[in-house]
Amino acid sequence: MAQQPQPDKRILRAQIAARHIQGDGIEIGALGTPLNVQPYARVKYLDRHSLEDLRKEYPEMAQRALVKPDIIDSGETLDSIPDGSLDFIVANHFLEHCQNLLGTLRTHARKIRPNGRLFYAVPNRDFTFDRHRPVTPFAHLVQDDRDGPELARDQHYLEWASLVAQLPPGEAEKHAAELKAKNYSIHYHAWDARALFDTMARAVDYIEFPGFVAHFELNLHEIICVLVRTR
Structure with missing residues (x-):
């Protein structure tokens, strides 16, 4: 065939x-x-x-x-x-x-x-690979714009490490910190x-x-x- x-x-x-x-x-x-x-x-x-x-x-x-x-x-x-x-x-x-x-x-x-x-x-x-993540609510985008995205940066990296890389607690926190330190461009x-x-x-x-x-x-x-x- x-x-x-x-x-x-x-x-x-x-x-x-x-x-x-x-x-x-x-x-x-x-x-x-x-x-x-x-x-x-x-x-x-x-x-x-x-x-x-x-x-x-x-x-x-x-x-x-x-x-x-x-x-x-x-x-x-x-x-x-x-x-x-x-x-x-x-x-x-x-x-x-x-x-x-x-x-x-x-x-x-x-x-x-x-x-x-x-x-x-x-x-x-x-x-x-984002399929396990929640959709981003519009209110979050407004907060990023009004208050600066730095406030949510740790949350973003941890969500990526936990739900995309699917690492267990402890490993996820370590991986998130490494990505943030490199300013790695995640979703x-x-x-x-x-x-x-x-x-x-x-x-x-x-x-x-x-x-x-x-x-x-x-x-x-x-x-x-x-x-x-x-x-």
């Missing part, structure tokens, strides 16, 4: 991108899976590490081709990107790594022009499809985003969400 081809998350990503991504923009954290865009989209790649340091950070990707970043910067703050200078920002499997999600969305919204797009793919908790937050839909809808109001959620769709083990700035 012929082996069935495996589903490829990049196909739907590219189809949605063809409708929304054009002009000049950036992709954050592309690593080995940059978004496939049309010729009318011009992309620069941004990451917090150089290609050499990415190789050290992700030894499990040693055999994969990784995108060389054009810009070294934090994808959460985008300090090197002028406000209103981009037509789009792409950030796939990035939002869950943001310690202050709402602050990041506010920054991204500020960096794009009117009619600009924010294109995100986010892991669906139910189909990833600070987790959502299923219902929780992410609620989060993005409420975030638009909370950050006073000058636009709307234009696309929300399940894509295998992830969820794709596109926001459009209208003014």
Whole structure:
């Protein structure tokens, strides 16, 4: 019997991108899976590490081709990107790594022009190693934004060590402390499809985003969400 081809998350990503991504923009954290865009989209790649340091950070990707970043910067703050200078920002499997999600969305919204797009793919908790974790409530995101994410950092690392690494008490605390000391980029937050839909809808109001959620769709083990700035 012929082996069935495996589903490829990049196909739907590219189809949605063809409708929304054009002009000049950036992709954050592309690593080995940059978004496939049309010729009318011009992309620069941004990451917090150089290609050499990415190789050290992700030894499990040693055999994969990784995108060389054009810009070294934090994808959460985008300090090197002028406000209103981009037509789009792409950030796939990035939002869950943001310690202050709402602050990041506010920054991204500020960096794009009117009619600009924010294109995100986010892991669906139910189909990833996050499946044992509770979904992140919106009130927690508000606390991160108002009081600073440092207050919840210990909790995040311990939850990761306990529910993702599934270490017993004692070992979990030790592993969490080691990850925190290295500032290792875990999934600070987790959502299923219902929780992410609620989060993005409420975030638009909370950050006073000058636009709307234009696309929300399940894509295998992830969820794709596109926001459009209208003014």
